[in-house]
Ligand SMILES: Nc1ncnc2c1ncn2[C@@H]1O[C@H](COP(=O)(O)OP(=O)(O)O)[C@@H](O)[C@H]1O
């Protein structure tokens with residue numbers, strides 16, 4: 280029983296990180312109908328931002344620098360790699376996204392070598408906490424809490440604020456949104472900013488747990504989170520949250536029962552099954568294509 | 571007030587609008603009639619700034635507004651109620667009304683009331699998702715949404731499309747009321763009969779050219795128009 284709780288907690292924690300990344304896929308897909316293949320690599324670069332800023336500044340400042348730098352990176356990628364292709368066929372934008380993904384991975388390899396770099400230990404986060412018979416680190420408990428709080432703030436932002444209104448309008452109909460006076464580029468930039476910011480938070484929590492970053496650290500988590508977003512219904516924020524937790528928990532359970540080698544494959548089995556039985560995911564829109 | 575001079579618009583190799591000129595005076599109802607594919611929608615989308623013209627000039631109150639951003643066009647007091655309504659189906663009726671005032675920072679309550687007075691059904695349906703409204707209700711919502719930007723001129727693209735005659739009558743009455751309240755109207759219609767009845771000035775657009783112009787009354791009795799657009803033969 281204790282062992283089970285222990286694993287459940289680990290799973291929920293990993294799932295929280297996955298959820299934060301999955302939301303980035305879902306937001307961008309919602310507004311551009313684009314699978315942002317570079318998203319996992321943004322998450323990886325956020326890891327390096329933290330390593331280098333932590334080396335030269337106190338940790339609270341380093342965290343802020345990481346969050347801001349990652350957000351700016353996301354905005355820049357959109358501005359230079361996707362915005363010029365606004366009226367190009369969707370396939371071209373997709374290819375551009377794949378290109379950005381390789382660019383970030385190779386740039387990281389070139390600049391920082393392919394060797395794993397140690398992720399800094401943020402004071403306090405790795406502190407061991409004991410509740411009853413379970414002992415775990417603070418970050419494990421904190422991750423799902425931070426995730427849920429951030430998702431609540433995000434839902435409020437999307438549903439109750441003016442910028443959220445413009446995000447919903449642009450997601451639905453570019454031209455009608457423009458006719459209301461909404462600026463497309465500004466709204467799309469904002470969406471990338473939010474997605475990247477959440478990926479940066481996810482990155483801090485994830486790498487604090489994993490302790491190393493290398494140029495391909497974003498690839499597999501990126502793919503898994505994409506699957507989480509598809510599972511929950513791409514375009515849906517609660518869907519991405521649920522998908523993230525689901526993938527995280529299942530993966531941890533599979534590892535716990537001794538099938539570690541199978542745990543990555545599992546994610547893709549989920550993807551295939553979901554696409555076969557319910558392509559729109561749990562909370563997906565019915566008519567996913569833009570009219 | 572709104573002046574279009576020698577406007578040309580291309581899509582790839584296709585010339586959709588081939589050099590048209592017309593003007594709309596303050597307080598008037600002006601209609602542009604023409605059959606399917608004549609270039610009516612393209613003309614309005616170009617004025618609204620969502621399509622760039624190949625050449626030509628659009629001026630509003632004497633100011634050149636050719637190729638400026640859609641949001642600046644809205645700010646200047648021009649609104650387009652688009653073809654096919656284009657309401658936001660997964661927002662509530664009230665959210666749709668409010669989004670029409672996206673660029674405004676002032677108090678909206680008086681204008682929301684005005685919309686509810688013109689379209690009482692929208693008040694009843696405030697919290698319903700707009701996608702669940704009937705076609706006629708969606709058209710009313712689209713007009714109300716456009717009105718929320720406090721326009722000086724409202725452009726309407728085929729507001730009668732696909733609606734029952736009784737509802738069309740209702741919508742045209744409201745367009746007339748909006749005009750009486752001081753909003754200039756530029757109306758596009760295939761339903762020429764209704765449009766010409768309320769129009770001060772009318773233009774006929776045929777495959778990218780303006781071929782006939784006159785007052786609404788003149789065009790109603792013009793034999794060519796009767797034959798081609800009103801479905802009557804003398
Ligand atoms: N986005 C577009 N791309 C290519 N051709 C278009 C586009 N929009 C309109 N057209 C073409 O331009 C012409 C005029 O269309 P439109 O302005 O919609 O006419 P109307 O509103 O009078 O029916 C048509 O031949 C149409 O096929």
Ligand SMILES: [Mg+2]
Nearest residue numbers: 610611612653
């Ligand atoms: Mg049309």
